[in-house]
Amino acid sequence: MKFTQTLKSLFRPAKQEESPYLTPVYGGRWDTQPIEKNRLPEDSLLPTVAFRIVADEMNLEGNPALNLATFVTTWMEPEADELIKIGATKNLIDEDEYPQLKVIEDRIIRMQANLFNVPEDCEPTGVTTIGSSEAIMLALLAHKWTWRKKRQEAGLDDAHPNIIFGADVHTCWEKFARYFDVEMKVIPLQNNKYTINADDVAPLLDDNTIAVGVIAGTTFTGQIDDIQSINDLLLQHKSTTGMDIPIHVDAASGGFVLPFYQSDFIWDFRLEQVRSINVSNHKFGLVYAGMGSVIFKDTSDLPHELPFEINYLGGSMQNYSLNFSKGSSNLLAQYYMFLRLGQSGYRKIINSVMSNAQYMEQQLVKSGFFEILTDAEFLPTVVVRLIDDSHYSVYQISDELRKFGWIVPAYSLPPNAHNVDVLRMVVKENFSRDLADKLLSDIITVINQLKNNTPGTRSVEPAERTTCKTTPHGPC
Numbered sequence: 001m002k003f004t005q006t007l008k009s010l011f012r013p014a015k016q017e018e019s020p021y022l023t024p025v026y027g028g029r030w031d032t033q034p035i036e037k038n039r040l041p042e043d044s045l046l047p048t049v050a051f052r053i054v055a056d057e058m059n060l061e062g063n064p065a066l067n068l069a070t071f072v073t074t075w076m077e078p079e080a081d082e083l084i085k086i087g088a089t090k091n092l093i094d095e096d097e098y099p100q101l102k103v104i105e106d107r108i109i110r111m112q113a114n115l116f117n118v119p120e121d122c123e124p125t126g127v128t129t130i131g132s133s134e135a136i137m138l139a140l141l142a143h144k145w146t147w148r149k150k151r152q153e154a155g156l157d158d159a160h161p162n163i164i165f166g167a168d169v170h171t172c173w174e175k176f177a178r179y180f181d182v183e184m185k186v187i188p189l190q191n192n193k194y195t196i197n198a199d200d201v202a203p204l205l206d207d208n209t210i211a212v213g214v215i216a217g218t219t220f221t222g223q224i225d226d227i228q229s230i231n232d233l234l235l236q237h238k239s240t241t242g243m244d245i246p247i248h249v250d251a252a253s254g255g256f257v258l259p260f261y262q263s264d265f266i267w268d269f270r271l272e273q274v275r276s277i278n279v280s281n282h283k284f285g286l287v288y289a290g291m292g293s294v295i296f297k298d299t300s301d302l303p304h305e306l307p308f309e310i311n312y313l314g315g316s317m318q319n320y321s322l323n324f325s326k327g328s329s330n331l332l333a334q335y336y337m338f339l340r341l342g343q344s345g346y347r348k349i350i351n352s353v354m355s356n357a358q359y360m361e362q363q364l365v366k367s368g369f370f371e372i373l374t375d376a377e378f379l380p381t382v383v384v385r386l387i388d389d390s391h392y393s394v395y396q397i398s399d400e401l402r403k404f405g406w407i408v409p410a411y412s413l414p415p416n417a418h419n420v421d422v423l424r425m426v427v428k429e430n431f432s433r434d435l436a437d438k439l440l441s442d443i444i445t446v447i448n449q450l451k452n453n454t455p456g457t458r459s460v461e462p463a464e465r466t467t468c469k470t471t472p473h474g475p476c
């Protein structure tokens with residue numbers, strides 16, 4: 001219903017009071033003709049003019065460098081930008097025409113499998129995707145097929161698959177359940193407990209469970225589900241019932257942090273029941289938006305019926321993805337980053353973002369206004385709540401910070417912890433200690449203004465800041 005409305009609103013004529021034309025003001029230099037903005041314009045423009053119009057519209061947006069809402073990379077080196085241009089001309093699906101792209105993709109998958117400690121006797125496989133959502137759907141679909149095959153072979157009912165996960169998952173898990181017809185068994189969060197463990201999972205397991213989903217770095221608090229205890233539970237379940245229930249780890253955010261910051265912490269393929277992992281390359285893999293990966297521990301974890309055999313692009317190739325065509329910019333950018341940084345480079349960057357996140361936490365606590373919801377122990381996410389929210393809320397602070405250019409989301413946690421309202425700051429590579437100090441000082445200014453009931457007064461020169469219109473409430 002909402003979707004139809006959105007389509008209608010796209011095609012309806014512009015509002016009466018709004019001009020239907022883009023009218024650039026560059027005078028005689030370029031163009032003074034009105035340009036249709038809701039119909040494909042009849043006439044062409046010079047490249048300079050078209051470029052200027054589009055670039056100017058981007059000026060209305062928030063400043064990515066001050067966007068602490070997103071986990072997604074907002075800065076890369078110029079060499080990566082060059083490779084991104086090269087990659088934009090090559091469709092990643094055209095393996096026969098661009099065989100080296102496939103070689104690079106396979107290398108990236110193997111490097112990641114290795115980073116996630118795949119055992120020597122396994123033969124990992126996987127694909128790169130548009131992001132973690134696609135990666136998660138592909139992984140869970142594979143587990144659904146494996147479960148269904150086993151049920152069919154045993155002559156059992158296969159009409160009621162279910163999946164167990166906590167309310168700490170990203171929306172894409174619910175999307176999977178809805179789109180692929182799998183019942184969700186969602187474990188609610190509690191006050192002061194924002195992740196799940198074996199005790200939560202145990203009562204929900206049954207013959208129709210296709211997988212247990214766990215998160216290594218939740219979107220809401222940056223914490224990690226108790227993956228080890230859930231692995232132990234499933235091992236015990238296997239030995240008593242013979243049912244082999246896989247774990248899928250959503251390491252969208254943690255996948256490139258844990259191996260470099262907490263390498264002794266065991267969450268990955270070292271655990272027997274962990275059969276697949278997704279990661280967002282566009283988060284701490286440090287490439288721009290548009291790339292994730294799914295890695296299966298062994299080729300046997302991806303049912304052979306799922307990849308399609310394709311021969312109409314010349315040659316024959318296997319394809320396992322939800323979409324088809326896409327550029328190869330991000331793939332090249334990720335390959336560049338792996339070669340450029342190596343493990344030591346990632347380690348340095350991750351250590352420095354973690355240290356800046358911990359600094360932010362300490363200073364926010366020192367201010368006396370906030371308490372830390374969860375320590376930035378595993379992920380560089382700073383999640384705080386107000387000690388006293390009787391006079392102003394985190395939502396007001398978030399709104400006021402936007403006047404200074406900062407994008408700091410405020411939101412409530414998922415049920416049953418929805419009475420907890422937090423501010424979250426994702427610290428990334430381009431967020432320096434200096435910027436941290438500026439943000440801290442702006443937060444204190446905003447709170448003092450809210451206390452004195454004078455919000456909106458700027459304490460810094462407006463020229464230093466940009467305003468933004470991006471939603472503060474979308475955690476990613």
Ligand SMILES: Cc1ncc(COP(=O)(O)O)c(C=O)c1O
Pocket residue numbers: 071130131132133134169170172215217218219250252253280292475476
């Ligand atoms: C834990 C987690 N899983 C999945 C996703 C979805 O990832 P993507 O935006 O790459 O599809 C996110 C996004 O932030 C996330 O935080």
